Every structure is written in structure tokens, then in C-alpha cells.
Amino acid sequence: MMQNSTKRVTLFGATIDLISMQDCVKLIDTWLDDTQKSCRFVVTPNVDHIVKFQTDKGLQAAYQQASLIVTDGKPVVWAANLLGVAIPGTVPGSDLVPAIFGYVQNNQKQLTIFLLGAMPGVADRAKEVIHATWPMVKVVGTLSPDFGFDKKPLVSKAICEQINDSGADLLVVGLGAPKQELWITQYASEISVKVALCVGATIDFIAGEKSRAPLWMQKIGLEWLHRMLSEPKRLALRYTLDAIVFPWLVFNEWLLRKKLQVDSNASAD
Numbered sequence: 103m104m105q106n107s108t109k110r111v112t113l114f115g116a117t118i119d120l121i122s123m124q125d126c127v128k129l130i131d132t133w134l135d136d137t138q139k140s141c142r143f144v145v146t147p148n149v150d151h152i153v154k155f156q157t158d159k160g161l162q163a164a165y166q167q168a169s170l171i172v173t174d175g176k177p178v179v180w181a182a183n184l185l186g187v188a189i190p191g192t193v194p195g196s197d198l199v200p201a202i203f204g205y206v207q208n209n210q211k212q213l214t215i216f217l218l219g220a221m222p223g224v225a226d227r228a229k230e231v232i233h234a235t236w237p238m239v240k241v242v243g244t245l246s247p248d249f250g251f252d253k254k255p256l257v258s259k260a261i262c263e264q265i266n267d268s269g270a271d272l273l274v275v276g277l278g279a280p281k282q283e284l285w286i287t288q289y290a291s292e293i294s295v296k297v298a299l300c301v302g303a304t305i306d307f308i309a310g311e312k313s314r315a316p317l318w319m320q321k322i323g324l325e326w327l328h329r330m331l332s333e334p335k336r337l338a339l340r341y342t343l344d345a346i347v348f349p350w351l352v353f354n355e356w357l358l359r360k361k362l363q364v365d366s367n368a369s370a371d
Contacts (some may be wrong), residue, residue, distance in 0.1 A: 108129070122286065128205075129170070133212065141294070142297050146174040146194065149177060196302070213237060259292065273293065274301060276304055315327075
């Protein structure tokens with residue numbers, strides 16, 4: 103994992119950065135100001151991530167290599183609070199990307215980006231929205247990769263070359279989890295951007311292809327329910343399993359922390 107100056111905590115076996123949205127945007131902006139294109143990448147764990155992380159070795163490797171791990175879902179923040187871990191708040195990828203664009207726009211800084219993901223044509227529509235909303239942000243490339251591309255090294259290497267040829271400083275990866283995290287972990291060393299963001303359906307949201315949950319649902323942590331009802335065939339089983347497994351993970355984490363506290367007290371005596 104590339105080092106940064108944020109405070110970190112281990113939760114559910116994963117390392118999570120304790121950072122607010124505002125500070126996250128400022129940190130990423132400093133990376134974008136860097137002259138080196140070292141492809142620092144950001145992952146945004148939610149409940150589904152945490153559940154998959156327990157058994158997915160590839161996702162575990164991605165978290166180890168990521169430069170920044172910020173909490174996407176409110177249920178993760180609430181669970182952390184129950185366990186005595188104060189996370190400053192959520193940093194959803196779908197909010198982080200517009201926040202970065204807004205920051206560079208307000209500070210009159212040029213930013214070049216590449217959009218990787220979504221269905222054919224969606225990233226191009228997102229490009230139009232971005233140029234109209236944040237004129238300082240220039241989309242220099244878009245690509246909707248074919249299904250199964252991640253299993254074909256030659257295709258992936260060609261994608262890396264296309265990204266590099268674009269000259270983008272920021273790569274927005276919207277391939278869905280955990281595909282996007284596994285892919286960027288494998289190919290980060292071959293991509294010459296300064297920062298890559300693994301942000302799921304964000305490209306779809308910007309393009310208007312998919313709708314965000316109403317603000318009241320976001321505030322009370324029910325954005326997952328809106329997503330599930332929007333795509334029940336794809337998401338219903340996933341979220342049902344998450345709803346069963348995640349409480350057990352919280353309980354086991356509580357037991358582990360209780361045991362560590364008892365052991366620590368015993369050692370002190």
C-alpha cells in the first residue's frame with residue numbers, strides 16, 4: 103500500500119482510512135498535482151465489499167495495494183460506531199467524483215480524465231454532462247470494455263495503452279465490484295495516470311443512465327434498497343446475502359475486540 107498521511111484503523115480485517123469527504127478531495131488533489139504518474143488508486147468499501155473481503159483473496163490484495171480506502175456505505179459507519187471506531191463519515195464514490203470535479207472547477211485547475219466502464223455510449227453521454235457542468239474538467243478518453251475483457255491479458259494491456267495514450271491524469275473506473283478493484287490492482291503498474299478511482303456505477307449516474315436514491319434515503323442509509331429495487335434481478339440476491347452475513351461479521355468483530363481488551367487488561371495486571 104502506498105503511504106499517505108491519513109489515520110487508519112483495521113475493521114473487519116480491512117484497513118480503512120479515517121478521512122472526511124472534504125479532506126479526501128484535498129488529498130487526491132495533492133496527488134493530482136504530483137509530477138509523477140504512479141497510479142495511486144482509491145477503493146470505496148460498502149457492506150458488500152466487506153462481506154466479499156472476508157473470502158476473496160484478490161480483493162484482500164487490492165486493499166493492501168490501494169493508496170486510500172474510504173467508507174462508502176452508512177451501515178459500515180454505523181457498525182464502526184457501535185464497535186467504538188469513529189469514522190468521520192461516508193465518502194461514496196458517486197459523490198467523490200463530482201466533489202473532485204467541483205473542487206478543481208472552483209479553483210480554476212485543469213483536470214484531464216479517462217472514463218472506463220458502463221455500457222456502450224454511456225461514458226460518452228457522461229462526457230457531455232461533465233464538459234457542460236465542469237468546464238475545467240476535460241474527458242480525454244472513454245471506453246466500454248467487452249464482457250470478459252478482464253480475463254484476457256492482451257485486451258487489458260491494450261486498454262492500458264489506450265489510457266496512457268490519452269494523457270489523462272485521473273482514471274474513473276466504473277466496472278463494478280470486485281472486478282474494478284481486481285483489475286486495477288493487476289494493471290496499476292502499467293497505467294500512467296496519477297490517480298484511479300474505483301467507483302462502481304458513478305459513470306452511469308453522471309450520464310443519467312441510472313438514478314441515485316432520493317436524498318432522504320441516502321441520509322438514513324437506504325441507498326442500497328433503492329439500488330436493489332432498481333435492479334432486482336442483479337442485486338436482490340447479493341443484498342439479501344449481505345443482510346444475513348454482515349450482522350454476523352459485526353458480532354464477530356465485537357467479540358474479537360472484547361477479547362483483545364480482556365487480554366490487554368490481563369497483561370497490564
